[in-house]
Amino acid sequence: MIAALTLLLVFQLAGEVIARALALPVPGPVIGMALLFLALLLRGGPGEDLRQTSGQLLQHLSLLFVPAGTGIVIYGDRIAAEWLPLVVALFLSTFLALAVTALVLKALIGKRPRMPAGDDR
Amino acid sequence: MNPNLEEIWVYLSTSPLLGLTLTLLAYQAAFWVYKRCGFHPLANPVLISVAILASLLLATDTPYQTYFDGAQFVHFLLGPATVALAIPLHAQWPRLKAMAGPLTIALVAGSLTAALSAWGLGALLGGSRESLMSLAPKSVTTPIAMGVAERIGGLPSLTAVLVISTGIIGAVFARSIYRWLRIDDHAVRGFAIGIASHGIGTARAFQVSEQAGAFAALAMGLNGLLTALSLPWIMPWVERLFAR
Numbered sequence: 001m002i003a004a005l006t007l008l009l010v011f012q013l014a015g016e017v018i019a020r021a022l023a024l025p026v027p028g029p030v031i032g033m034a035l036l037f038l039a040l041l042l043r044g045g046p047g048e049d050l051r052q053t054s055g056q057l058l059q060h061l062s063l064l065f066v067p068a069g070t071g072i073v074i075y076g077d078r079i080a081a082e083w084l085p086l087v088v089a090l091f092l093s094t095f096l097a098l099a100v101t102a103l104v105l106k107a108l109i110g111k112r113p114r115m116p117a118g119d120d121r
Numbered sequence: 122m123n124p125n126l127e128e129i130w131v132y133l134s135t136s137p138l139l140g141l142t143l144t145l146l147a148y149q150a151a152f153w154v155y156k157r158c159g160f161h162p163l164a165n166p167v168l169i170s171v172a173i174l175a176s177l178l179l180a181t182d183t184p185y186q187t188y189f190d191g192a193q194f195v196h197f198l199l200g201p202a203t204v205a206l207a208i209p210l211h212a213q214w215p216r217l218k219a220m221a222g223p224l225t226i227a228l229v230a231g232s233l234t235a236a237l238s239a240w241g242l243g244a245l246l247g248g249s250r251e252s253l254m255s256l257a258p259k260s261v262t263t264p265i266a267m268g269v270a271e272r273i274g275g276l277p278s279l280t281a282v283l284v285i286s287t288g289i290i291g292a293v294f295a296r297s298i299y300r301w302l303r304i305d306d307h308a309v310r311g312f313a314i315g316i317a318s319h320g321i322g323t324a325r326a327f328q329v330s331e332q333a334g335a336f337a338a339l340a341m342g343l344n345g346l347l348t349a350l351s352l353p354w355i356m357p358w359v360e361r362l363f364a365r
Contacts, residue, residue: 005201012201012204015204026265026346027262030265034207037210045211046211061324062166063166063170066195073185090283091290097232097238098313108226109309
């Protein structure tokens with residue numbers, strides 16, 4: 001577990017250094033993810049330790065958003081003053097993005113026969 | 122409060138221990154509720170945890186910064202967790218590669234819809250410029266969204282709150298929308314929730330299936346990349362076009 005955590009941090013660190021050195025607009029951890037992905041392609045897959053540790057970390061990914069979400073307490077006044085545009089934009093635009101992405105992707109992959117014969121679900 | 126209790130409170134309110142412990146306790150409680158509700162999307166664990174913690178902070182008049190001094194240790198793990206997304210991505214790589222063309226088109230369509238509809242709806246309803254620019258990058262992962270908001274004239278910390286809200290809304294309502302639109306392929310479901318609702322949508326997708334999770338992780342990463350590169354030049358252009 002410690003070895004896997006160290007590996008994840010090393011890739012994050014490499015990502016942060018690259019993002020800053022090349023002044024990229026993309027955050028370090030996203031570059032770290034890309035680097036680790038490339039390493040896995042070259043190596044042929046993660047070891048058992050890395051697979052388990054990442055699995056545990058991703059299982060509770062929701063937890064990691066809680067501290068930032070609690071920041072809502074700072075914006076009580078602005079939200080009270082602009083609740084209508086904020087709430088409508090948040091809900092409708094999220095629904096639209098979900099629907100447009102799913103429908104476009106479904107339409108594009110639906111053109112190819114990909115169900116095995118007999119499966120007409 | 123007797124002097125002894127007050128001493129204890131002074132210690133607790135200045136040490137990071139309380140904020141960290143409360144974050145984990147709130148999440149344990151929220152996850153217990155989520156489980157008891159059969160993982161129903163309405164019982165979203167982020168939503169319940171934030172509701173518990175925000176109520177506590179408001180009730181005890183504790184500044185957010187004091188809380189965050191402890192909670193930052195949890196927040197920090199977002200970095201390594203983002204890197205760890207490479208593992209499910211690698212596991213699903215053959216299927217992802219086979220769908221590269223459709224995924225790219227869906228990515229561009231979904232990414233533009235998310236940013237422009239948020240800006241447009243907010244503008245129609247009279248949102249302030251700062252709020253509109255904080256709304257535009259709301260569908261991408263927190264660190265990218267905050268950076269983009271800063272570049273286009275939004276408020277990064279407000280953006281963080283809007284990003285989390287977007288994630289929760291997507292995680293809560295995606296299943297109903299998919300049922301209504303008759304979308305049942307887990308690859309499509311995962312990809313769409315990753316575009317619209319970044320990491321929180323991805324977290325929800327992983328709770329549904331590993332395939333949905335991997336497609337969500339890919340969508341989140343790609344949308345982050347595309348938004349970071351495109352919004353800083355699209356938004357000034359959109360503003361000029363619709364100058365009020």
